[in-house]
Amino acid sequence: MASSESQSLPERPKGEETGAPSKNALKKAAKDKEKAEKAAKRQEQERLEKEKTEASDTSKHLYGKLAEGIPDPSKQKSSANTTLRDLNEELENKEVTVRARVHNARVQSAKLAFLDLRQRTENLQAVIAEGGENGISRQMVKWCGGLNKESIVLVTGLVKKPKEPINSATISNLEMHVESCFVVSEGPMQLPMQVKDAMHPPPVGDEAETEDQADSQGVPVVSLNVRLNNRVLSLRTPTDQAIFQINGAICELFREHLLKQQFQELQTPKIAGAATEGGSGVFEINYFNTPAFLTQSPQFYKQMAIAGDMERVFEIGPVFRAENSNTARHLTEFTGLDFEMEIHNTWEEIIDFAEGLLIFIFNGLRERCTYWMEVIQREYPDAGNFKIPEGRAPRIRFADGIKLLNEAGIDASPDEDISTTNEKSLGRLILQKYHTDFYFLTHYPTAARPFYTHLDPGNAALTHSYDAFMRGQEIVSGAQRIHDPAMLTQRMRGMEPPLDPDSEGFKHYVNAFRMGCAPHGGGGFGLNRITMLWLGLGNIRQATLFPRDPGRKAP
Numbered sequence: 001m002a003s004s005e006s007q008s009l010p011e012r013p014k015g016e017e018t019g020a021p022s023k024n025a026l027k028k029a030a031k032d033k034e035k036a037e038k039a040a041k042r043q044e045q046e047r048l049e050k051e052k053t054e055a056s057d058t059s060k061h062l063y064g065k066l067a068e069g070i071p072d073p074s075k076q077k078s079s080a081n082t083t084l085r086d087l088n089e090e091l092e093n094k095e096v097t098v099r100a101r102v103h104n105a106r107v108q109s110a111k112l113a114f115l116d117l118r119q120r121t122e123n124l125q126a127v128i129a130e131g132g133e134n135g136i137s138r139q140m141v142k143w144c145g146g147l148n149k150e151s152i153v154l155v156t157g158l159v160k161k162p163k164e165p166i167n168s169a170t171i172s173n174l175e176m177h178v179e180s181c182f183v184v185s186e187g188p189m190q191l192p193m194q195v196k197d198a199m200h201p202p203p204v205g206d207e208a209e210t211e212d213q214a215d216s217q218g219v220p221v222v223s224l225n226v227r228l229n230n231r232v233l234s235l236r237t238p239t240d241q242a243i244f245q246i247n248g249a250i251c252e253l254f255r256e257h258l259l260k261q262q263f264q265e266l267q268t269p270k271i272a273g274a275a276t277e278g279g280s281g282v283f284e285i286n287y288f289n290t291p292a293f294l295t296q297s298p299q300f301y302k303q304m305a306i307a308g309d310m311e312r313v314f315e316i317g318p319v320f321r322a323e324n325s326n327t328a329r330h331l332t333e334f335t336g337l338d339f340e341m342e343i344h345n346t347w348e349e350i351i352d353f354a355e356g357l358l359i360f361i362f363n364g365l366r367e368r369c370t371y372w373m374e375v376i377q378r379e380y381p382d383a384g385n386f387k388i389p390e391g392r393a394p395r396i397r398f399a400d401g402i403k404l405l406n407e408a409g410i411d412a413s414p415d416e417d418i419s420t421t422n423e424k425s426l427g428r429l430i431l432q433k434y435h436t437d438f439y440f441l442t443h444y445p446t447a448a449r450p451f452y453t454h455l456d457p458g459n460a461a462l463t464h465s466y467d468a469f470m471r472g473q474e475i476v477s478g479a480q481r482i483h484d485p486a487m488l489t490q491r492m493r494g495m496e497p498p499l500d501p502d503s504e505g506f507k508h509y510v511n512a513f514r515m516g517c518a519p520h521g522g523g524g525f526g527l528n529r530i531t532m533l534w535l536g537l538g539n540i541r542q543a544t545l546f547p548r549d550p551g552r553k554a555p
Helices: 023-056 138-145 224-229 238-260 299-307 349-368 370-377 398-407 420-434 485-493 507-514 527-535
Strands: 063-065 095-109 112-119 122-129 152-160 175-185 284-287 290-294 312-320 333-342 395-397 438-442 459-463 465-470 473-480 520-526
Touching: 063 138, 095 122, 095 138, 095 175, 112 138, 112 152, 112 175, 122 138, 122 152, 138 175, 238 312, 238 333, 238 349, 238 370, 238 527, 299 312, 299 333, 299 507, 299 520, 333 349, 333 527, 349 370, 349 438, 349 465, 349 473, 349 520, 349 527, 395 398, 398 420, 398 438, 420 465, 420 473, 465 527, 473 527, 485 507, 520 527
Parallel strands: 063 175, 122 175, 395 438
Antiparallel strands: 095 112, 095 152, 112 122, 152 175, 284 290, 312 333, 333 520, 438 465, 465 473, 473 520
């Protein structure tokens, strides 16, 4: 007889004992089967339609994606590619091949599509039309018009003159009628920023550097911060392409002039065992479990090279400054252009040389970089509009510069270094008085210069020093250096706080002068700042490939 517990158990659903599926399970299975059959039927139809389309595509050999991005030499009519800059009306009705990026792609109709091809600083319209001698198919038209922006394509076609100038292209008097188009490297479906939106100057101001804006016509303008976060894309703009050509040209001109003047190029260390120049603005690093520092400049090594009888030396290399300056003209790492030379008669030989060097660079940019300047002037009309005096650049004593400021009602002290704001104000005053954007301030107060700067024998409160300025901003700082070891050690011990000439960080430097050294001096240029000021850019980061500042150490 069954117990009362077993009699109270709930009745099992029918079929559970045998493992048979429920009615709901059977209905679900039937629906899933029906869906799968429909999907399979649809896929089969799509496959058949695709095969039919491909079978009727008379130009499928004229477009597509290249394996490994490299064309088959046996199928190429010519292995030589033409650059967009080389296109001219003499090539009308001739076949050319270009490799370029898809700046834009659009389908006009089933029979017509357009590509905007961009190559560095130039762009060209390409037309894909059904028919023609090559039998362009509608499938090819559709495929070309649907290419992703920033894809790299290899395009062959005939150069033609358009019926009307193409105002949206830098090459407005020509277009290409496409015969073949192959993808070398495919761009993404969605970009973090549009290159075309970065083809206008970034907004200026603290907030504008981080927030995107729009111009008066409502066209998006990408902020500087977004550009720097997506530097690879921003570098593709024509203006950025040209800016870094100017950067390179300044280095080339600097090196050319110095080599002609019998200077020797150096490569000095960037790691030092002590904060050598006595300031606090140095980066400390872990050097095999011992402290070390990134050098603030090649200053000590240049001078030691002079003590080693190299006579005239220069270097182009990185400079590190651990200064928490979040301004439009400061970086924590920049490219320095440094020179050092023996002095034979007067310390002003250094200023004479620095001025000649800068004039050589300015004239060289105007003579050799006309194309790149024209590209930049599309967005920065005043680029290169830099006033240089016909004769010698004005050399104004620091105290006289302060006097000019005071006479204009601007508060400034002759005993302290000049502020950035006052530098710019002084630049405007000098432009009004001397009609030049280029000038020198000399004889800075001792308190405003490093310990190794030579004092003025007639006034120990002043130094044999100079700064050069462009548009009211410093680009070069230089001086005669102390070469007498007794004077040098005295200056070091008199600093606040005092510096120990026999410490690990200084002893090798000071000993160089104890072994005898000729009088000498030099200067240090900031490459990025020269580029910024020559071109009239709003921020030094625009003139720096991958800038480093207190808030940025990537990319």
